Amino acid sequence: MDASRELLRLIGGYQVSQAISVAARLGISDALATGPQTLAELAESTGADEQALARLLHALTALGLYTADDGSFANTELGAALRVDVPRSVAGWARFIGTGSYWQTYAALEQCVRSGETAFSIVHGEPVWEYRAKHPDEQEAFDAAMTSMADAVSDAVVTAYDFSRYESVVDVGGGHGRLLSGILERYPTIHGVLFDQPDVVAGADTERFQVVGGDFFESVPAGDALVLKSVIHDWADAESIEILRNCRRALPTDGRVLLVEQLLDRSPDPVRTALSDVNMLIMTGGRERTTDEYRRLLAAAGLTLVDTVATAGTTHVIEAAATH
Numbered sequence: 383m384d385a386s387r388e389l390l391r392l393i394g395g396y397q398v399s400q401a402i403s404v405a406a407r408l409g410i411s412d413a414l415a416t417g418p419q420t421l422a423e424l425a426e427s428t429g430a431d432e433q434a435l436a437r438l439l440h441a442l443t444a445l446g447l448y449t450a451d452d453g454s455f456a457n458t459e460l461g462a463a464l465r466v467d468v469p470r471s472v473a474g475w476a477r478f479i480g481t482g483s484y485w486q487t488y489a490a491l492e493q494c495v496r497s498g499e500t501a502f503s504i505v506h507g508e509p510v511w512e513y514r515a516k517h518p519d520e521q522e523a524f525d526a527a528m529t530s531m532a533d534a535v536s537d538a539v540v541t542a543y544d545f546s547r548y549e550s551v552v553d554v555g556g557g558h559g560r561l562l563s564g565i566l567e568r569y570p571t572i573h574g575v576l577f578d579q580p581d582v583v584a585g586a587d588t589e590r591f592q593v594v595g596g597d598f599f600e601s602v603p604a605g606d607a608l609v610l611k612s613v614i615h616d617w618a619d620a621e622s623i624e625i626l627r628n629c630r631r632a633l634p635t636d637g638r639v640l641l642v643e644q645l646l647d648r649s650p651d652p653v654r655t656a657l658s659d660v661n662m663l664i665m666t667g668g669r670e671r672t673t674d675e676y677r678r679l680l681a682a683a684g685l686t687l688v689d690t691v692a693t694a695g696t697t698h699v700i701e702a703a704a705t706h
């Protein structure tokens with residue numbers, strides 16, 4: 383192996399991320415959804431400078447997102463996955479990561495690692511949730527990003543975990559309710575409740591479920607199953623225990639708290655999970671955890687880990703019951 387060359391390839395990751403993010407924001411893959419286009423057509427339909435776009439497309443073609451034959455560009459399988467209207471689209475996430483406060487925060491990774499402080503707060507002067515509440519554009523882009531990620535995870539969770547024994551399910555910190563919709567699609571008789579910050583649930587499509595706005599540090603709506611997907615990993619242990627205690631309070635006898643998270647010790651994609659942990663370090667002050675760390679966290683909130691169920695994706699369903 384040529385170590386320097388391999389390292390340079392890894393170092394270039396920032397260029398790849400930004401190139402794909404711009405492709406998503408310009409909507410290149412969407413423009414190619416109906417068939418190949420010439421450079422001039424693509425420049426016209428995406429509103430880009432033709433010569434600059436040609437160079438971006440050259441790079442994206444080399445990366446395997448597009449093909450260029452006889453002067454016209456087409457989606458490959460990779461490129462098509464960047465369309466907004468395909469199942470398990472990652473377009474929302476690609477758009478989000480390359481821009482605004484998110485991209486700027488990565489520049490403060492060094493400060494974060496040296497000081498142990500959350501990079502987001504160093505750069506923006508306040509925690510990420512407060513910042514986004516004041517910046518509706520970013521809130522909207524983040525919610526769309528999470529919804530697009532939830533798309534990929536929702537099917538895997540609903541296939542792997544049996545919700546049939548529950549009459550009611552609360553999606554705690556559920557964003558726009560993508561996972562909840564997936565659960566209700568498969569189990570139409572379940573009563574669904576979406577719970578998130580008032581500003582966030584205001585953007586949800588509320589036809590299929592009840593919507594409650596609030597603060598999970600104060601209380602959580604009651605339900606047979608309280609699902610928290612990608613929520614606990616946002617928080618340090620002390621805050622996580624507070625949220626879980628409120629879940630414990632809202633839990634009927636035989637109810638279950640279901641965490642949908644990656645597990646550091648059992649991830650099928652250890653690189654992705656470890657990088658997700660770095661992401662939590664710099665963005666939210668939270669962390670990814672091992673099975674034992676979740677067991678201890680749950681115990682501190684009066685909950686006993688009863689099962690972990692692997693899904694087809696990188697997440698597990700961590701099932702907990704009230705400790706007797």
Ligand code: SAH
Pocket residue numbers: 511528529531532554555556557558560577578579582596597598599610611612613616
């Ligand atoms: N479960 C969703 C969203 C995860 S992101 C998904 O996986 O797609 C974390 C969510 O926690 C965000 O939607 C955020 O608005 C919500 N959240 C953060 N602080 C909150 C609080 N104090 N009370 C309720 N929800 C909160």
